[in-house]
Amino acid sequence: MVDFKILKISHGTYFFSLEDHKFMLQHRLASVHPNTSAMGVSGTTQYENFINAKKGDVFFICRSNESVNVIGMFRDERPLHSLMKNHYEEWIDREFIVLYEPQDKNNYDKTKDKWWLPGNNSTCNEVKNNEFHLFEEKILMPAFGKNIEELEEKRSQELKKLEMSISDISKIQSVFDELSQNDLKIFEIINNLSQIEKLKIYYEYSSKGDIDKQPVVSLRKKNIQYLVESNSPLTKEKVEELKKEVANQFDKNVFQSWSSYFRILYPIYYHQYKTDVVRSIKNLINDTRKDLDIESFTKSNFVHFDGAQNQGFNRVWFAIYNSSHKNQKSAKQLFFNIYNGGYEFGLLSHKNPSINKLISSQNFDYQELLEVYRKFIPEIKEDDNTKYTEMNDLKELLEYKKQIILQGPPGTGKTYTAKDLAEFIVNDTVSINKKEQAEYISKCNQIDIIQFHPAYTYEDFIRGIITEPFGDKVIYTSKDKLFLEMVEKASRNSNPHILIIDEINRANLSSVLGELIYALEYRNESFKSMYANKQGIYEITIPENLYIIGTMNTADRSVGHLDYALRRRFAFYDILPKNFEQEEAFQSELFQLVSRLFVKEIKSSTAELEASEHLSLEFQDRPQDIWLGHSYFFKKENMDFSLQLKYEIVPILQEYVKDGILNNTEAVAQIIKDLLKYQDVNS
Structure with missing residues (x-):
């Protein structure tokens, strides 16, 4: 058929x-x-x-x-x-x-x-x-x-x-190389396009619908329309004229970063090839995964001449990697790259460049590609990122927002998670042994930890005035504190620097942060400190590579809530209690019994949580804010668990009843009594 x-x-x-x-x-x-x-x-x-x-x-x-x-x-x-x-x-x-x-x-x-x-x-x-x-x-x-x-x-x-071959794509890549280096070459190429080709491109831009709010797309359409309807060649002077025409429709200078004619006009040249380039690369990826028999545990990503942001790119590459990773950036990759008129392929890792094994060639040979890739299949298969799923999610969130707060009730491991995340970002791993982790963090120049308290001030955190001896007198001078010390370190290189602020909401944040509230959102823009430094300079700039991880105890009602201005600058991530039933030291049965005071059923997602009838109306919408954390239910080494139960778990539940968090009912009282029976049985 x-x-x-x-x-x-x-x-x-x-x-x-x-x-x-x-x-x-x-x-x-x-x-x-x-x-x-x-x-x-x-x-x-x-x-x-x-x-x-x-x-x-x-x-x-x-x-x-x-x-x-x-x-x-x-x-x-x-x-x-x-x-x-x-x-x-x-x-x-x-x-x-x-x-x-x-x-x-x-x-x-x-x-x-x-x-x-x-x-x-x-x-x-x-x-x-x-x-x-x-x-x-x-x-x-x-x-x-x-x-x-x-x-x-x-x-x-x-x-x-x-059919477009990989060799054909390599020839196009050579043209893109030339265009990216010679900005005016693009005019020669597009002015020599056939009328049929110009009409095809104009049809696509005419079919895009409302593009009035897309200045670059509007400009590209006007350029191709000029090529179609004018008998004159397109020149840089004409492009500048059309730029002004489009820019006049906007309040700000929309073309400030669009001085390159290549970036503006490359789609006019690329249009004739784009569909076939994409199809050819997809076919190569699919054939490779099928012939290597790795479809079941891999996925792929690729970038062609549009680049990641449709601004033109002089390379084509693809990556095949373990499907447990969110994207190829964190994974070991079977990498393929068309550049400089040739090819590069093999094993690539952005996380650990020391293991990279890439081969360069001027000729494409599919069988050679498969032969090279086969050597690295075991490494791709073993590169299982499932155990780091939450870390990758948090890393992505932190890279996007720059500052996050891990929030949850006591005992959920917020501080542990903050340290794990900091280590994961800096070192691409998480230590199982927490003593070794603590030693690593204490020696790491890219990670600092501080704990806020109610008496903490701007002068303690950012910059303050101190006294220093000067001969037989004292003088007053300014001193940069922890935050500005971190700013200075992060400004020296592009490596990520992490500041962990434990119990961030125990301090008066608006007072402690001051004008920093603005600077957190507008990175790389200078702001004035309340105090000048020793050189008399007030301006401070927070670099993009300085990240803040805060932890917040949502059950602590003795501290104030964060105002909306602060909340807008942070992303909030819920750290929920978990049932570690596979862990020998974890008292799973007891954890489930206590959890029934807060939630009807233990879930891993906040969206699925349903508050227990034992919880006061104030917390019906967010039972996770006061649900007792799992760390209370791990038996400490060489200790009788009944001590933890009697002096840690029961007292906090009784305090919850006293504070009106848990309803003061016979049912709640009976559950607490049952805990004591649990103690009697297991003591």
Whole structure:
């Protein structure tokens, strides 16, 4: 069964003169008007049949019922505003490749038996698969002397000629190299594009809808429109003129960072190749994963000449990596790179560059690629990131927001999580042995920890005035405190620097942070400190690579809430109690019994939590704020757990009842009594 469509396209005598018809065939163009409606009860218009046809779909063109003139194949999926001047404003064309010229253009079935026959008053109708034999009988054999098998073979041959190879992409990459280094070369290339190519690009930009709020897209559209409608070449002076025209529609200088003509105009050159480049790279990735038998545990990512932000890029690369990773940045990769007119492939790790094993070659050999990749399959398979899923989520959040607060009730491990995250960001791992972790953090120049308390001030945290001996006198001078010391360290290099602030909400944050509240949001912009430094300079700039991790006890009602201005500068992440039932030292049964005071069922997501009926109305919406944490239920080494139960768990629950967090009911009292029974049984 064939895998392509066959369409009838009629260039009717009412709309196309004989000269028009010859013009379209000469330029290898088929044309349909967008208002061409559906036939019969079809839910698809004839224009939709035309515009949605795929690259490689086949059609025949007839001139009403006078003749059948060609069997063609769509060469791409890029329509264009009609090349014919009298049709330009309204009709849409598509470029094709000739498969067969007719042997006898008048020898075909001239009846109206089928919608797709030339004798029927239709413009673009599909020949259904089950009627291919009728198409062969009524048109293909009599007019062209061919059968369906021959047509299929001819189509396959022509389609293969259109395939973009990796070598073809390398040649395009060489052009992008030149364009990125010679900003004016782009004008030479795009001014030499054919009119058909320009019309294809203009069609795409005309189809984008409302782009008034997209200055760069608007500018690109105006440039291609000028190329289409003007007889003059595009120049840098004309681009600057169109820039001003677009910029006048906006309040700010929207093109401040768009001085490069390459960045603005590269899509006009790349448009003709983009679909095939993307398809070719995807096919290479899919074939590679299939032939290496690694589909079940890998995924991939790739970047082509658009770059990550549609600003132009002079490389094409892909990465295949363990699917447990959120993206390739944290993973070991089977890497492939087209650059400098050649290829680079092998094992790549951004986290640990010392293990990189990349091969460079001027020629692409797929079998060599597979042979190299096979050596690294075990490393990719073992690079399981499942255990670091939460760390990766937190890292991504912190990199986005720059400062986060880990919030939750006592005993959920907020401080442990903060230390784990800091170590993970700096060292790409998390120590299992917490004593070793503490030693690592104490020696690490990129991590500092501080604990806030109610008496903590701006002068303690950022900069303050101190006295210093000066001969037999004392003088007053300013001194940078922990935060500005971290700023200084982070400013020296691009490595991440982490400041952990434990119990961040115990201090009066608005007072402690002062003008820093503004600076946290607007990194790399200077702000004035209350005090000048020893050089008399007030300005301070917080670098992008300084991150803040705060911890906050949500059950502590003795401290004030964060105001909205502060909350806007931080991202908040809930650290929930967990049931470590697989851990021998964890008292899982007891944890579940106590948890019923707070939630109806233990869940790992805040969205799924439902408050217990034992909880006061104040905490019905957020039971996670006061739910007793799991650390209370780990038996300490060489200690009787009954001591923890009697002097830690029961007293805090009784305090919750006293404070009105838990309802003072017989049911709550009974659960607390049951805890004591648990103590008696297990003491």
